[in-house]
Amino acid sequence: MDLSNPLMQTAERLSTQAAAAPDDGGLLAAAVAAVRAAGAVMLARFDAQARTPDDLAGVVRAIHANDDASLAVARRLLERARPGAGWVDDELEGGALPDGEWWVFDPVEGNVNHVHGQAEWGISATLVRDNQPVLTAVYEPVADRLYTAVRGSGAAYENGVPMRASKKTELKAAIVTTGQARPGETADTYRRLGASVTAMLNAALVVRMTVPATFQLGQVAAGQIDGFWQYSDVRSGLAAGALLVAEAGGRVTDTRGNPWTLASEDFLASAPGVHREAVQALAQVA
Template sequence: MNEFRRLLPQVTDVAREVGEGLRERRSGIPATGPDVASVIEAFDEVDRPAVALLRERLGAVRPRAVWAPDEVGTMVGARGETWVCDAVDGAVQFLRGLPHWGVSITLVADARPVLAVLYAPQLDILYTAAEGAGARLNGRPVTTSSKTLAAALACTSQPPHNLEPERAGASLTGMLRRALVVRNLGPTSLQVAQVGSGHVDVFWEYGRDVNNLLPGSLIAREAGAVVTDAAGAPWRLDSSSFVAAAPSVHREVMEVLAAVG
């Protein structure tokens, strides 16, 4: 058992503690307020204490790991260990009273994700993975689907600051023509992880979205998914596109995205 796998039970306990605390504070009623400022204020009321608890608990689990200085996680260093976390992953859904939100925790070592936990309390979903140790959903090992693209559920999303909306739009058109269905099922991290468990066959996205992609990328890869950029090169923290796909559909997905340019 490698050292990162040994941390999984502790990190899972942290995710559960934070997630259950947030569930208790969630009323199920959409947050009121007519403008962006009021929405941000409502979110900060629940996010701030949850982040503080995450930092306290994870600091005790891995004292030498630092905390990513921004939520998007773009400042992850090339050396050393960094926690990249989102206490309320799926903030829009949380504030709207929808169940598709969760706690995401990733430990990054030397610019690669080595441990990931995703806990969605209201969906009863717990994904865990450690580098070289496989991926699990609610304690059971998972693997990808074996569908063709014509029978596939393809998912996509948009990062907070998407600088390539034209490519995203063109890729959506292309995928709609080739895949069985295209959907957005909630938080990006959860959709990517669901590629690993076979609930989703492919997830793709244009733009840099490191925080949301890190946990799912490890879970999907450990479950046997192919994780690349839109050109087929291995995905890295500075990549400007992302694809996680079952091996059976990855080649077809690359064909669709190559036509986008």
């Protein structure tokens, strides 16, 4: 870790300040500094011409190496900013957490894209308090795009500019999106995912399918996409994205329209005006 780097010096200073005055605004500044510092390291490792090894083992090794490089930068900064908070960095893990505060950190969200030379990857840090996401910072290094939100502030931001969910009022005019949350899901999850895509193809204007989840949820918050659903409880992408969408005025529930929590089995976030129709479309999926 190069502590002479100005970006790292800033991150070190902000994490120390946040620990001294641990309000959520100060913690957000520290989280932003941490994801930017880790993002700079990962951008230096990124090669748009990269072609990964031909076998799964080689892909997995590259993914783990990326995770290790990002964690080496960010973990110490975030733990210094909030001493005593728990730590979760398994990007495929899901479910509710024990009470208290936890950093939910994704070292390289969209890691599989990074190792394949694709630009859709980033770093996210979300502070969860008693199973409620309370602040998040999501950085996309290739685009130099930063999403931020603090719970209850009434706004989410893209590079400092407030975002609002779209004003669409009918699903047939909407762009909606989903994605495979992780490899190795159950056959029933894959069946539901396929059936839901068919249902949305019949109900919406355009259906997209890609990863990672947080990038799509950032676009829901910004009003560029009208809805996102996923049959998964993967925590890191959904916790960050749920907060961004909620603070941008969107609706966040499970696919049946019930309040979403970290313990929910599935997820739906959308513009308010198309939420009811989205729930109805997904109700066709048993």
